[in-house]
Amino acid sequence: MPSNQFIQRILILLGVSLVLAACAPSGPTGPVIFAASSLQAPLDELAENWTSLGNREPVLSYASSTALARQIENGSLADLYISADEQWIDYIVTAGKIDPDGIRTLAGNSIVLATSRDGPHAKLYETIPTTAAILEGVTVTSGDPDSVPLGRYAKEILVAEGIWDDIGRRMIRTSSSSAALRLVLLKEADFGVLYASDVERRDDLVSYPAFAKGLHSPIRYKAVLLPSSGHPEAGEFLDYIASDEAAAVFAKYGFTLP
Missing domain, CATH: 3.40.190.10 (Periplasmic binding protein-like II)
Known part of the structure; x- marks a missing residue:
């Protein structure tokens, strides 16, 4: 039968373990991505590929480009913004005083x-x-x-x-x-x-074939690193989704090349 002293040591060790577990940080997350909802299929696949390479899994938030821009304007923190509308990417760049040279064109659509x-x-x-x-x-x-x-x-x-x-x-x-x-x-x-x-x-x-040919503004999906970003992998993820490898994934889902 274990001695009282042995039991006390076990209890102390268990107590220390519980304290350490409570103080330990939660698992690290990847960059937060605000993206147009029409990009969900290719971005989900690209995020999975990115994570399989040993990177942290991105946190993807999908909605209309306008709604996401308004969230950013109202203080929602994100690392990247990807828009289906050039007007809103330009708005975010101007409002955030972001260098326009940092805008990356990812894909097109019709x-x-x-x-x-x-x-x-x-x-x-x-x-x-x-x-x-x-x-x-x-x-x-x-x-x-x-x-x-x-x-x-x-x-x-x-x-x-x-x-x-x-x-x-x-x-x-x-x-x-x-x-x-x-x-x-x-x-x-x-x-x-x-x-x-x-x-x-x-x-x-x-x-239906031949519908809308040449009747609407060019559709270009553009991404920008936001001033609020402090994530160490945000810029690398932006480079990845703008790469030739990513372009092939976008094309697989019916998007056109940038």
Whole structure:
């Protein structure tokens, strides 16, 4: 039977261990990345690849470029900001007095008109020649033009097509590109004006050819290291997602080269 002295020593050691465990820091995290929601698929893969190389796992936060810019403006701390809208990257650079030479272009994108592959509208473009005729009397979704870059691109296209006054009044406006995609997938909207990258790899959606060609501003995803960043790996992660290796991952998910 153990002596009282032995038991006391064990209790002391256990107490010291508990104190040390309580004082020990939590596991280190990687840089915090604020990124446009349309980038989730490639960035998730790139973050996984980055972590597999022995780096700390990045903390990824996705939302519309506008919402993320507002969060940064209101004091939310992040290391990198990646925008689908050049206007907001320029805004952040100007407001933060960031050197414009630090902006990195990661990828490009385009806009498509998409619908469910097994729905009643999947082959309309074969018999109906104009966008106006295709969208007559149906539900259409896209991002909110007032707050979501996707919506702004959609509005540019529909204005150029001469049908914004009609479609704009009845369009289901969403808070992000992923929300607009979800409505089409759930068939709560007949059509979505969506990013090509959100549609290209899906078997359950079909996009109409020749829609929106040259009718919207160029879409370029740009990233910048924020002044609030103090993470030692933030700059290295930015270099990584701007590399040729990363460009191949973006291309795999339907994005165009920068």
